[in-house]
Structures are given as C-alpha cells and as structure tokens.
Amino acid sequence: MDQHELIAVPWRGAEHVDAALARYFSLSRTQAGKYGHRFERLWDVIERNTTGGKRFRPRMVMAAYTSLGGADLEAAAQLAAAYEMLHTALIVHDDVIDRDFVRRGHANVSGSYRDIATTAGIPLPAAEHRGMSAAVIAGDLALSGAYRLVDRTGAADNVRFRLREILDDAVTAAAAGELADVDFSLSPRPPSVDDIVEMERQKTAVYSFEAPLQSGAVLAGAFDETIDELGEFGRNIGIAYQIVDDILGVFGRQESTGKSTLGDLREGKRTVLTAQAFSSELWGSVADLFGKSDLNEDEAARIRGVLVDSGAKGFAERLAADFANRAWEHLASDAIPASLRDELSPVVRKVLERVR
Amino acid sequence: MDQHELIAVPWRGAEHVDAALARYFSLSRTQAGKYGHRFERLWDVIERNTTGGKRFRPRMVMAAYTSLGGADLEAAAQLAAAYEMLHTALIVHDDVIDRDFVRRGHANVSGSYRDIATTAGIPLPAAEHRGMSAAVIAGDLALSGAYRLVDRTGAADNVRFRLREILDDAVTAAAAGELADVDFSLSPRPPSVDDIVEMERQKTAVYSFEAPLQSGAVLAGAFDETIDELGEFGRNIGIAYQIVDDILGVFGRQESTGKSTLGDLREGKRTVLTAQAFSSELWGSVADLFGKSDLNEDEAARIRGVLVDSGAKGFAERLAADFANRAWEHLASDAIPASLRDELSPVVRKVLERVR
Known part of the structure; x- marks a missing residue:
C-alpha cells in the first residue's frame, strides 16, 4: 500500500521526524561499523x-x-519514526514473501x-537468493x-507501557494478516469479501492507521474515549483506503498510482473486487x-x-464509501476535539476522491 | 549450533524460565486468537x-x-526467556536463508x-514457499x-536501558554475522581463518554467550569490571565452542551431535577447518x-x-584450545567472584572435552 498525499503537506513535525530517522540511521551505521x-x-x-516513502504513518502519529x-x-x-521502521520491516519481509x-x-x-x-559475476539464482537473504x-x-x-520518547512508565502494547498489537495484527494473505493465495476456494476485508485490515490498516493514531493520542495524554474513537476511525478509514487501493490496482492509471494495473491481475491478487466477482x-x-x-x-x-x-466494481466502491462514512461518524464523536477533526477530515475526503 | 549439556542439569531457575516462556506463549496465543x-x-x-532446544541461553542468563x-x-x-525467543527468531530466519x-x-x-x-494437496514448490513465508x-x-x-523484568530505568542496549547489540551482531555468512558462501575466494572466527563470533557467540551472561550480571547489579570480564569470557568460550562445533560437524558422530557429518561437507560450509585446508x-x-x-x-x-x-584438523583443535584458555584467564580474574567461576568452569571443561 502506498498512501498518496492523503493529508496536506507540509505537516507539523515533519522535520522532527526526518531528524529522528536520520539520527537513528546514523547511530545504527556507527554501531554497524564495528562489524x-x-x-x-x-x-x-x-x-x-x-526515504522513498511518504512517511504516512509518522504523519498519522504527529x-x-x-x-x-x-x-x-x-x-x-x-x-513516529518507530512506525516508519515498522512499515519498512513489514514491506521488506513482504517483498521476500512475494519474491519481489x-x-x-x-x-x-x-x-x-x-x-x-x-555485478560481481554471481549467477542469477544465487544472486536472487543472496538478495532475499x-x-x-x-x-x-x-x-x-x-x-x-x-522507547525513546522519554514518556512515563504507564505511557511507555501503553505505547509498547499498541506496537505489539500492530506487529501481531500485521503478522496475522500476512499469514492469511499467504493462505488465501494458495487456497483453491476463493475467500469471501468479509475474509478479504479482515485480512487487509490486519495486514495493513492496523499498523498504518489505528496504531499510529492511537499512539500519538496516548503520548499526548488524551482521554481513553478519544483514543477509542480514534482507533475506530483508523480501522474504518484504513479498510476504506485498502479497498480503494485494490480498485485502483486494477482500474487506476499507472501514472497516478505508481504501479502497473496489470500487476494485481497477473499475480491473481485476492481483493474485495475479485472476491465479489468470483460469485458471478x-x-x-x-x-x-x-x-x-x-x-x-487485451486480456x-x-x-x-x-x-x-x-x-463487482460498483460493489467495491460502495463498500469503500460505507467504511469511509463510518469513519466520518467516529470523527464526528464528541470525544474528538475540533482540532483533530480538522486534521483528519482531509484524509477521509481524499480516500473518497481517489475512487471517483 | 546446538549446545549439548554444557552445564550440569538441573540448573537454578530452570522452572522459572519454563514458566515465563509458557506464560509468554499463553498470552501470545490469546492475543493471536483475536485473529x-x-x-x-x-x-x-x-x-x-x-521446546526442542536445551535452553542454553536462558541457562547462561540464570x-x-x-x-x-x-x-x-x-x-x-x-x-532469560527473551534470549530464548531471540534464539528462536534467529534460527527460524536462518533456516529460511538456508532453505532448510x-x-x-x-x-x-x-x-x-x-x-x-x-497434506492439503498443494504442490511442492507452492507448499515450500508457504512454509518459508x-x-x-x-x-x-x-x-x-x-x-x-x-522489558518485563521490572528493573529500574537505568538497568532496563542497559539490558536493552545489550539485546540491541546482540541483534546487530547476529545480523552482521548472518550477512557475512551469506557473502562467504557466495564468494569465489575462500575467507581467511580470521574472517571465519569473526563471522562465527558475530553470528552466534555474541547472542549465545556474551549477551546472556552480561545481561544476567547487569540485572544482578554486578560491578562494571565483572560485566566486562564476563563479556570477554563469553566471547572467547563462544568462539571456542563454534570451532569445536565445526570440527564435530565433519568428524563427530551423528549420534552425539544429532546431525549428519555429511551435511556440512555437502553444503560446502565455510569453517575454520576448511579455511585452513584451502591454503594447503x-x-x-x-x-x-x-x-x-x-x-x-567414501567421498x-x-x-x-x-x-x-x-x-587443518590439528590447527582447528589448537585454535579452539587457545580460545578456551583465554576464556579461563578471564574467569580467573579478580573481578569474577568464586561462585560465578564455579558455575562457569564446567562450561569451559565441557567445550574442551568435546573436541578430545
């Protein structure tokens, strides 16, 4: 998944996130230098x-x-940098699994x-194996x-504990979603629409939307009610985003999505779109x-x-709109301060715009 | 690597480690059940x-x-359980890399x-891919x-910080060693004995000996000098252990090492033994x-x-003995209390016995 410009640039704290990541890489490189x-x-x-990414998850945190x-x-x-590194870990290993x-x-x-x-003259199969290793x-x-x-936020113990719990849950959800995805691709029976929605939520939406938003709120000392509503918002907009992404993966233009619209079809990717069409x-x-x-x-x-x-296309579009509308409802909750609503409304609008 | 009975059974805290791991798995399974x-x-x-393992790293911590x-x-x-899980992570991913x-x-x-x-009727290449995924x-x-x-030790912040640093270093070293190992296996030029020793130290000895020993000492509130000497002891005995393991991988009997003595030769595994022989x-x-x-x-x-x-065999045996002797020297340091020396001496003796 690639979140394109879902929120306006520039965003608050962007330079702090860049600096935190730069510092992290610099320290890691120094530590690595010993070896x-x-x-x-x-x-x-x-x-x-x-650095190729859009720093979407850090933006959600900030x-x-x-x-x-x-x-x-x-x-x-x-x-915020922690969620960027989690994203990196997951896509790097996802690419291993997909042999990309x-x-x-x-x-x-x-x-x-x-x-x-x-380049060093090693034949391709061995070179590919080295790449994956x-x-x-x-x-x-x-x-x-x-x-x-x-753990570098310097937060008090109870806050730190909750941040770690959210991270742990995000790692667990992503692992569960990845495993389900692998299983779906091998199963002769097509998964249901509900199976796909749940898999995409676990694999990507939790760590991309729910967890970063909730983490940012916890660190800010928000009320539990706000944190809960943010989680619901993140879950629903995250699912909507994934469905839109799947539609664009087949119908979008390569220039706007950055990926070929042949790729998902060639791969036989199981999505809400195809899950619905299978039954026709x-x-x-x-x-x-x-x-x-x-x-x-032509094919x-x-x-x-x-x-x-x-x-199936119409169904998927309506489903995405349904989830986006649920996201709106949670954003409209009294537990969400106006400042936060203003910050996140463009995200919902952008998701809906992409599919139109 | 498989540390066979390096220290006497039963060991102090074994049942606590088992309980901690059982609790961890039980919690993880509950959390996983949501998915x-x-x-x-x-x-x-x-x-x-x-559970197939000997809990060697937990033993070192305890x-x-x-x-x-x-x-x-x-x-x-x-x-201790943290190091068992790190070991699990590293061998599981090592098996992915080795396609085992x-x-x-x-x-x-x-x-x-x-x-x-x-069993579900999926053809072998796809089934293997699913296994690796x-x-x-x-x-x-x-x-x-x-x-x-x-982070579950409940230690004070400064202790927790050091425990995390040691874990981070162990993860880094293991990654460096694994990468070096992959590179050696592809390089047309055989690595030197020093290269092999350093790779094996990074890949296995740090997280199996140095880090668990130092972590246990830090949590016990030991003096810095003791922690340093323990690190040196761990480094040297860890390298000695690896060299012995490589010798047994070619000359040992399958019954005692649990693995075929053909495996390393078929794989063309680069070890101290072969690095030395290459030059003959x-x-x-x-x-x-x-x-x-x-x-x-016959071959x-x-x-x-x-x-x-x-x-080459004699050379490797002498090299293992040299490293074991250096381990003795660090164990003999004034910074190591007699109780700790008594606990770790059998480890050194066992390493030396294995090669005889």
Whole structure:
C-alpha cells in the first residue's frame, strides 16, 4: 500500500521526524561499523528504502499528537519514526514473501543485493537468493529499530507501557494478516469479501492507521474515549483506503498510482473486487486469465469488463464509501476535539476522491 | 549450533524460565486468537520450535544472575526467556536463508507449514514457499517477543536501558554475522581463518554467550569490571565452542551431535577447518567434492583425510584450545567472584572435552 498525499503537506513535525530517522540511521551505521563496511552498507540500503516513502504513518502519529495538544515534537518524532521502521520491516519481509525485487519502480532491498551480486559475476539464482537473504536480515534490523525507537520518547512508565502494547498489537495484527494473505493465495476456494476485508485490515490498516493514531493520542495524554474513537476511525478509514487501493490496482492509471494495473491481475491478487466477482456467473469467462503471469492489455481489459459488468466494481466502491462514512461518524464523536477533526477530515475526503 | 549439556542439569531457575516462556506463549496465543485459529496455530509451531532446544541461553542468563547474588528468579526468568525467543527468531530466519525444512531431524517452522500445505494437496514448490513465508512471519513474532520479554523484568530505568542496549547489540551482531555468512558462501575466494572466527563470533557467540551472561550480571547489579570480564569470557568460550562445533560437524558422530557429518561437507560450509585446508596443496585433490550435494561416505572420508593430513584438523583443535584458555584467564580474574567461576568452569571443561 502506498498512501498518496492523503493529508496536506507540509505537516507539523515533519522535520522532527526526518531528524529522528536520520539520527537513528546514523547511530545504527556507527554501531554497524564495528562489524565491517559491508554490514554498514546494509544500513544505506535500508535507509534508501524508507526515504522513498511518504512517511504516512509518522504523519498519522504527529497529526494525532499535535492536534490533541502534544507539544514535545522531539518525543513524538521518536514514536513516529518507530512506525516508519515498522512499515519498512513489514514491506521488506513482504517483498521476500512475494519474491519481489522491485518496489515502485526501484530495486528494493532484495533487488539491490541481487544486483550487487550479479555485478560481481554471481549467477542469477544465487544472486536472487543472496538478495532475499539480505532482505530477511534487513527486515529484522528494521523491526528491532521499531522497538528501539518506541522507547525513546522519554514518556512515563504507564505511557511507555501503553505505547509498547499498541506496537505489539500492530506487529501481531500485521503478522496475522500476512499469514492469511499467504493462505488465501494458495487456497483453491476463493475467500469471501468479509475474509478479504479482515485480512487487509490486519495486514495493513492496523499498523498504518489505528496504531499510529492511537499512539500519538496516548503520548499526548488524551482521554481513553478519544483514543477509542480514534482507533475506530483508523480501522474504518484504513479498510476504506485498502479497498480503494485494490480498485485502483486494477482500474487506476499507472501514472497516478505508481504501479502497473496489470500487476494485481497477473499475480491473481485476492481483493474485495475479485472476491465479489468470483460469485458471478460472468467470472467463468475470464477465470483462466486471472493470475496468468504474462497477461496482456487485451486480456486485462476483458477481466476489467467482467469486474464492471458483474457489479463487482460498483460493489467495491460502495463498500469503500460505507467504511469511509463510518469513519466520518467516529470523527464526528464528541470525544474528538475540533482540532483533530480538522486534521483528519482531509484524509477521509481524499480516500473518497481517489475512487471517483 | 546446538549446545549439548554444557552445564550440569538441573540448573537454578530452570522452572522459572519454563514458566515465563509458557506464560509468554499463553498470552501470545490469546492475543493471536483475536485473529482466528489459523494464526493461533502458528504460535503452537513456534513453541514447538523452542521446546526442542536445551535452553542454553536462558541457562547462561540464570547462571550469571544467581551466582552474582541475584535473588528475584521471576525477573531474571523474563530476561532469560527473551534470549530464548531471540534464539528462536534467529534460527527460524536462518533456516529460511538456508532453505532448510528440517532441524535436528524434525520439521522446523518452514517444514511444518510446508507439510500442512502438501497434506492439503498443494504442490511442492507452492507448499515450500508457504512454509518459508510462515517462517519469515514466525521469526518476526519471535524477535518481537525478545523485545517484549526483556522489558518485563521490572528493573529500574537505568538497568532496563542497559539490558536493552545489550539485546540491541546482540541483534546487530547476529545480523552482521548472518550477512557475512551469506557473502562467504557466495564468494569465489575462500575467507581467511580470521574472517571465519569473526563471522562465527558475530553470528552466534555474541547472542549465545556474551549477551546472556552480561545481561544476567547487569540485572544482578554486578560491578562494571565483572560485566566486562564476563563479556570477554563469553566471547572467547563462544568462539571456542563454534570451532569445536565445526570440527564435530565433519568428524563427530551423528549420534552425539544429532546431525549428519555429511551435511556440512555437502553444503560446502565455510569453517575454520576448511579455511585452513584451502591454503594447503593437498586441498586440490578434494576441492571438487567439497559442496557436492550428493556426496557419499567414501567421498566424505577422502575430504576428512585431507583435513587431517593438511594439518587443518590439528590447527582447528589448537585454535579452539587457545580460545578456551583465554576464556579461563578471564574467569580467573579478580573481578569474577568464586561462585560465578564455579558455575562457569564446567562450561569451559565441557567445550574442551568435546573436541578430545
């Protein structure tokens, strides 16, 4: 998932987050230096794989924190950086699982290490294996980075404890979602729409929306009611976002989403869109094309036609709107101060705009 | 690596460590249950992959803690459990990197998940991929477990901070060692003996000896001098242990080491033994056999012959003894109380006995 400009730039605390991450990488590189320059280089590759992102999760942390009255941007930036590192860990390992060597048009960690190996004359299968091995290691380091950073807020013990709990839950949810995703891709029986929604929520929405928002609120010393409502908001907007992302993955234009709209179809990615279409009798005419690794544009157009004619596209759009509306409702709660509502409303609007 | 009975059983705090791990798994399973029974099952597989071990790292933590006057076995057991989970994370991901589906004769995490898939009728390549995917996820959960547990000692902030630093260093060292190991296996130029010693120290000795011993001492409130000497002891005995392990991996009997003495030769594993032999002119006669995936017993015997005749085996034995002797020296330091010396001496003797 790639959250495009969901909230307005510039955002409060952006430079603090950048500084916190830069400091973290600098310290890690120094520590790595004890073990030789090769290992130091791994940190360069990891850092490059974070700076490509939009810092969406840090933004969620900072948005909740600052609009709930938090004033220590330094402290919040450590927490925000923790979620950036968690994101890095999860995408690096997700790429290992998906055997991907490219992310958003650039070599990822696996790809970078594969390319270094091929340049050194190592044959491709061994080079790919080296790439994936380096990525397993890099993901571990990034995950440990999330735990390191979350403790650097200098918060009181009870606050620190809650921040750790939220991080732990986010890691657990992401692991559960990843496992479900792997299982769905292997199962001969297509998962239901509900299964897909739950899997996408676990795999991405929790650590991208719920956990960063709630963490920022906890650090700001928000009331429990506010934290709960924020969690509900995050859950619903996160699911809406994922559904929109799946629609754009098939119908969006490559220029705006940064990824080919053939990719998801070639991969046979299970989404709300396809889960709904599977139950239509129209699906039979394109079932063989779905997941075809060399699918061409004409074939993709035929699948898209069925997704439209079967009503699956319309269904997915309505479902996304439903979840976005639930997000609105939670944002309208009395427990959400106006400042926070103002900060997060553009996120909801943007999600809805993307699908129109 | 598999530390066989390095210290006498029973050991102090063993039941506390078992209880801490059982509690950790029980809590994790409950938390996982929120995400469905499939995910809960992953925890069963992870737990099974820890109980096969000898709890060597927990023993090191408890040995240092109790013989330095620590009395809160509950607290120390959390720390000990953290190192068991770190060990689990590292071997699970190491198996992903080595594409191993078996460890000590039993299906590991990758193997268990592969077997569930093949039983369900999924063809082997997809089943293996699922196994490795589950293992990537399981390793992440175990790593996060190490960070969760290390904070459960209830220690004061300054102690907690040091415990976290030691854990962070152990994770970093293991990552560096793993990366070096991957690189050595791909490099056409054989690594030097020093390279191998340093790689093995980083990959295994730091998190198995140095870090658990130092952590136990820190939690017990030991003097800095004692902590430093323990680190040096751990480093040297850890390296000695690894060298002995490599010798036994080629010359040991399967019954005593639990692994085939063909495995390392078939894999072409770079060790002190082979690094030394590479430089001998005798090596040329068996170079083609080393790393041959279907190596038979006769061919293995020819390689062993060269390892003996070239002096590599004797060299490795002397090197292990040198490191063990350095470990003795640090143990003899005034900074090490007699109680701790009594606890750790059997470890050194056992390492030296194994190679005889």
